[in-house]
Amino acid sequence: MFTEFEESHLSAIKEFARNAANRRWENLRCLDAAGTRMHDMSCGLGGVVITDTMKSVMRAGEGARFWHNHPSQDSLSHHDWICAGSCPDVEILATNERGSIFVGRIPAWDDRLRHVLKEFPRLSGDLALHLDTLAKEAGLDFDNIYALGSFTGHVQNLALAECLAPSDVLAYGYCLVQQDQAVVDACSRLGIIASGIGYARSAIQGLLAGAPAPTASNPRLVGVNHVALEVGDIEAALHFYGAVFSFELRGRHAGDAEQPPMAFLDMGDQFIALIAGREPPEDVNRHFGLVVDDRSQVMALAEAAGAKILDRPFNFVDPWGNLVEVVAYRDVQFSKTAEVLRGMGLDLDKSDEARDELRRKLARGGS
Incomplete structure (x- = not known):
């Protein structure tokens, strides 16, 4: 046998x-x-x-x-x-x-x-x-x-x-x-x-x-490919975000009659697009969460770079009014594949709580 x-x-x-x-x-x-x-x-x-x-x-x-x-x-x-x-x-x-x-x-x-x-x-x-x-x-x-x-x-x-x-x-x-x-x-x-x-x-x-009928006509959300942020000036934005985070520049667009200047910050299998043209007012509740390997120094770096620091933990507003929340990779369900992490030169793990959340999600069939 x-x-x-x-x-x-x-x-x-x-x-x-x-x-x-x-x-x-x-x-x-x-x-x-x-x-x-x-x-x-x-x-x-x-x-x-x-x-x-x-x-x-x-x-x-x-x-x-x-x-x-x-x-x-x-x-x-x-x-x-x-x-x-x-x-x-x-x-x-x-x-x-x-x-x-x-x-x-x-x-x-x-x-x-x-x-x-x-x-x-x-x-x-x-x-x-x-x-x-x-x-x-x-x-x-x-x-x-x-x-x-x-x-x-x-x-x-x-x-x-x-x-x-x-x-x-x-x-x-x-x-x-x-x-x-x-x-x-x-x-x-x-x-x-x-x-x-x-x-x-x-x-x-x-x-x-009694199982729900498949909803093939409704595409299933599976993740985020990129986030686009409007900023006042591309060079100033690259200087600001480069002072807070470590990243590689995936590419740039000089701007033309149809599109404004852009820069693309690489995040492995995802990216942030910085787009020139943002004017205040700043965001109050609308925001996005950036995942980092270690957030212990991020707020000090953000403040030194000119960000507005909020009372909410690990939340700041960039000079162009974009509200950013910083979260640690180990503490959230969001996971990158081993291949992507290796390509980024990272070796990261998850907390027990994050693993438990992922197990519970699997038990629910991913719902």
Whole structure:
């Protein structure tokens, strides 16, 4: 079933999961499609970060396999399915400390899944309560009732796969070790598993039916290419912004009968266009946020360059009335790709809060 190389990494993940010190930790490994090399690995408390190397492998479209342990000891989570849905050739494998394996793929994304996966955590809680009630009413022994708590996700995923069968949208498979299979068998004999699948299937079918129709006619906002600022004089503006920030000049336009003089400040995959012609009054609430690598000295530099400093933290008005807010890269969700950062000569990281915000956004399907 697995190559020797794959077996070694699967065994290492299981050994990690069985270590009592790692009870709440997760170990993620990204393997190639052939099972001959590991691209990268990460660890995290209660969850892991997909590294830039892993993202590059996914974008390459040559097959990426994400193998990890689940601190919950359960099957694939909604985070796993969202990752699987990011690329048709991505495989997600989760294992528990006992050695059972759960595998999923989404070869053809169905946009209704966005609505379903957004509700997956809530449905999981409802299903866990339903299974627990069934088990107690059926007289299941305490040990198996306790063990059943680690199979809520598995039951939910079985229902999800049934709801999308026989389409090629989603594939779900599993291999239970004897200990886990015995729990499932004991629950199945009392009708608990079948009833749980039916309960989850009904809820998922309702979510699929109620998913918002795709709005292909409405383009999705994905970012900002550039911001244009009107300034009184291009040379004076370049001197001012050059005294506050470090940047490269992407280009200039001398001005002609149709367009005024312009200068373009490079920000990697984005830029600021300075356009001659601005006259006061200054902005009061209209503003834009500039992201920097380190903002500790920016207000002192802005004041020294002639900016009007506002009472609001890290807000200033340039000499031509443009209101600027300065934010730190590590503290916001906005992210540049590793390739762009390398091209800019930067090595930047995110704060734990920013990572949490990004994780929550992924859990909501990017909404």
